[in-house]
Amino acid sequence: MARDRTGDPAGEEAKEAISEKRDTCNSYPLYSSPLLQAMARVEKGRVKIDTSGPLSSLPLIRSALQMFDGQLPALADEERLCLSTWIPPVPSRAFSRLADSRVRSLLGWRTPNQVTISITEECPNRCAHCALPNSGNRLRLTAETVKDIIGQVLDMGTTLIIFDGGEPALYRELPELVADVGDRAISTLFTSGAGFTASLAARLKEAGLYAVNVSLDSPIEEEHDLMRGREGVFSEAMEAVRFALQAGLLVDLYVVLRRENMIHFERFHDLARRIGAHELTLFEVVSTGRWSDRRNIALTPDDHARLDEFVRNAREPKIFSVPEAYRRFGCFAATSWMHVTPAGEVYPCSCYPESWGSIFEEPVRKIWRRMGAFPYKKSKVCPMRK
Numbered sequence: 001m002a003r004d005r006t007g008d009p010a011g012e013e014a015k016e017a018i019s020e021k022r023d024t025c026n027s028y029p030l031y032s033s034p035l036l037q038a039m040a041r042v043e044k045g046r047v048k049i050d051t052s053g054p055l056s057s058l059p060l061i062r063s064a065l066q067m068f069d070g071q072l073p074a075l076a077d078e079e080r081l082c083l084s085t086w087i088p089p090v091p092s093r094a095f096s097r098l099a100d101s102r103v104r105s106l107l108g109w110r111t112p113n114q115v116t117i118s119i120t121e122e123c124p125n126r127c128a129h130c131a132l133p134n135s136g137n138r139l140r141l142t143a144e145t146v147k148d149i150i151g152q153v154l155d156m157g158t159t160l161i162i163f164d165g166g167e168p169a170l171y172r173e174l175p176e177l178v179a180d181v182g183d184r185a186i187s188t189l190f191t192s193g194a195g196f197t198a199s200l201a202a203r204l205k206e207a208g209l210y211a212v213n214v215s216l217d218s219p220i221e222e223e224h225d226l227m228r229g230r231e232g233v234f235s236e237a238m239e240a241v242r243f244a245l246q247a248g249l250l251v252d253l254y255v256v257l258r259r260e261n262m263i264h265f266e267r268f269h270d271l272a273r274r275i276g277a278h279e280l281t282l283f284e285v286v287s288t289g290r291w292s293d294r295r296n297i298a299l300t301p302d303d304h305a306r307l308d309e310f311v312r313n314a315r316e317p318k319i320f321s322v323p324e325a326y327r328r329f330g331c332f333a334a335t336s337w338m339h340v341t342p343a344g345e346v347y348p349c350s351c352y353p354e355s356w357g358s359i360f361e362e363p364v365r366k367i368w369r370r371m372g373a374f375p376y377k378k379s380k381v382c383p384m385r386k
């Protein structure tokens, strides 16, 4: 019989601390210019947004801000408001840059706000659904190359750099890379938990890492390990959460929903709450990588309706529903997201395996400009969904 061995690895302390810190009456400045002023505050645990100025009535501005109005924050304390583990804290230099780029986008400017860099394809797992199956060539970008990419994209306006893999926790120079990001952007780490030790968590925090996205396919240990092709991955994920919280990092539990694991979405949320995660991100499966030939795995309209209803009424922790964000803003690929593979190829997003150029042959800015011709920008239906 399958065991639900979720336990309480992060402990009650972390949960209580998070809960207390979410209830504050501070005001946080989101944006300030003669044309638009926006402030956020947290009342009874929910974010309230106040706006003024001539631009505040524009539908695009209203829609962007409404996304957070009435929502739970990932964290709020005396100094900062973290609307999400995917968004720089308020106030911060990175958040100001993001707000500026959002306003510039109204004038048609495209900025790669979010850049995922698959620094290595090395990974001990054999995930059934891997978006980046190991080529067997042990591909990895050198630390100098990654730093060069980081420098280039920061100059282009990027405010979120996600270190991805393979398993990026196994990349020896990871703390160096995180430190290289500085304060113009936040950095996060996508991990299965393999190689994510207490000592690494402390070094990453010290280097400036903002959050860790721990990926999970099932709240049930045996199911998760089966999907990941190796025993012990679930335990490593739970340990990674514990180490990250101990180190003072934000934690996001990242779940790719498909028809088969939809039955668990309430349990995912319950698990996120019990282990003290700050956020639960729900992404909808895409037919890519090892699953590029799989059909009928995406959620049904009924699944979406049930999910929306659950997200609307859920209590802590915060849920970031990516399907809802796509419905609101359309596909992010080549609009605000760009992905770099361990071979140095640049994709519109990590799920759309089409190279628009190589970082070894031309500046990233040039590739990004060319990507402006990507035909599915802001599409309401994922072009990879079958």
Ligand code: SF4
Binding pocket: 286, 326, 330, 331, 332, 333, 337, 349, 350, 351, 352, 381, 382, 383, 384
């Ligand atoms: S192609 Fe667009 S909708 Fe599909 S996964 Fe990428 S960003 Fe999301």
